[in-house]
Amino acid sequence: xxxxxxxxxxxxxxxxxxxxxxxxxxxxxxxxxxxxxxxxxxxxxxxxxxxxxxxxxxxxxxxxxxxxxxxxxxxxxxxxxxxxxxxxxxxxxxxxxxxxxxxxxxxxxxxxxxxxxxxxxxxxxxxxxxxxxxxxxxxxxxxxxxxxxxxxxxxxxxxxxxxxxxxxxxxxxxxxxxxxxxxxxxxxxxxxxxxxxxxxxxxxxxxxxxxx
Numbered sequence: 001x002x003x004x005x006x007x008x009x010x011x012x013x014x015x016x017x018x019x020x021x022x023x024x025x026x027x028x029x030x031x032x033x034x035x036x037x038x039x040x041x042x043x044x045x046x047x048x049x050x051x052x053x054x055x056x057x058x059x060x061x062x063x064x065x066x067x068x069x070x071x072x073x074x075x076x077x078x079x080x081x082x083x084x085x086x087x088x089x090x091x092x093x094x095x096x097x098x099x100x101x102x103x104x105x106x107x108x109x110x111x112x113x114x115x116x117x118x119x120x121x122x123x124x125x126x127x128x129x130x131x132x133x134x135x136x137x138x139x140x141x142x143x144x145x146x147x148x149x150x151x152x153x154x155x156x157x158x159x160x161x162x163x164x165x166x167x168x169x170x171x172x173x174x175x176x177x178x179x180x181x182x183x184x185x186x187x188x189x190x191x192x193x194x195x196x197x198x199x200x201x202x203x204x205x206x207x208x209x210x211x212x
Contacts, residue, residue, distance in 0.1 A: 051116025
């Protein structure tokens with residue numbers, strides 16, 4: 001099944017870029033500080049960034065001491081921006097879907113992914129490939145869209161009061177893993193919902209030890 005490449009859609013790409021250009025966004029305020037708080041000492045490390053996007057994290061990893069960073073992304077438009085704004089002789093950008101990382105022929109001491117894994121259908125297959133690409137004592141650190149958010153499938157997304165103010169988000173079909181479609185800048189944006197149990201069990205079955 002071909003992977004969706006929504007970030008090369010011009011409308012989606014520009015809408016997403018506008019959000020990221022705003023200093024007050026969830027990535028900057030919450031996600032990135034949490035992700036970076038989990039990083040080990042990166043001195044001399046080889047890093048694989050899955051879904052590297054604009055490459056700003058790749059640049060940060062080099063500043064933190066990484067010896068080399070490989071950033072992969074399915075989006076040519078994202079990588080075009082990365083090469084323009086975050087080029088470095090120690091960073092290699094590759095146009096590749098995460099599902100194809102089994103073709104890479106090197107080991108990495110740290111593998112990182114920021115808000116990208118919920119676009120992958122075969123999560124178990126992906127984490128097995130990640131485990132195989134890690135060097136001894138390697139570390140896998142990732143963030144993804146919260147299952148409480150990805151579970152929604154039908155009906156009204158929000159419950160509002162008589163004035164139209166949002167009271168709370170509605171949940172549906174949390175316990176059922178699978179494909180979800182939503183509207184975000186464009187229609188039919190595909191993501192894959194997995195319960196917390198599915199995520200944890202897939203990691204354990206692949207051989208990972210969960211530390212934090």
